[in-house]
Amino acid sequence: MKTAPNSAASLLEAIRQGESTFIEFKSSFQKEVIETLTVFANTQGGAVLMGVSDAGQIVGVAVQAEAVQGWINQCKQITSPRRVNLFYR
Secondary structure (H helix, E strand, C coil): CCCCCCCHHHHHHHHHHCCCCCEEEECCCCHHHHHHHHHHHCCCCCEEEECECCCCCECCCCCCHHHHHHHHHHHHHHCCCCCCCCCCC
């Protein structure tokens, strides 16, 4: 899967299949998320599913507008060129 899952059914299927070359699970937003996004941006793409443990369990993550903007700002500050595309529901 080279594109980000874009429906509840495709998200659940991606989680069921587990991590792969194009799908990475992260339980929270930390530096490793930015590193993974950078790798995906410099290769064939992929998706980071936040709120999912390495074991594929949905643990959730609190998402508020301020948090998302903060994540975007962190990505922009650490990476170059500063291109960030975040998808969340």
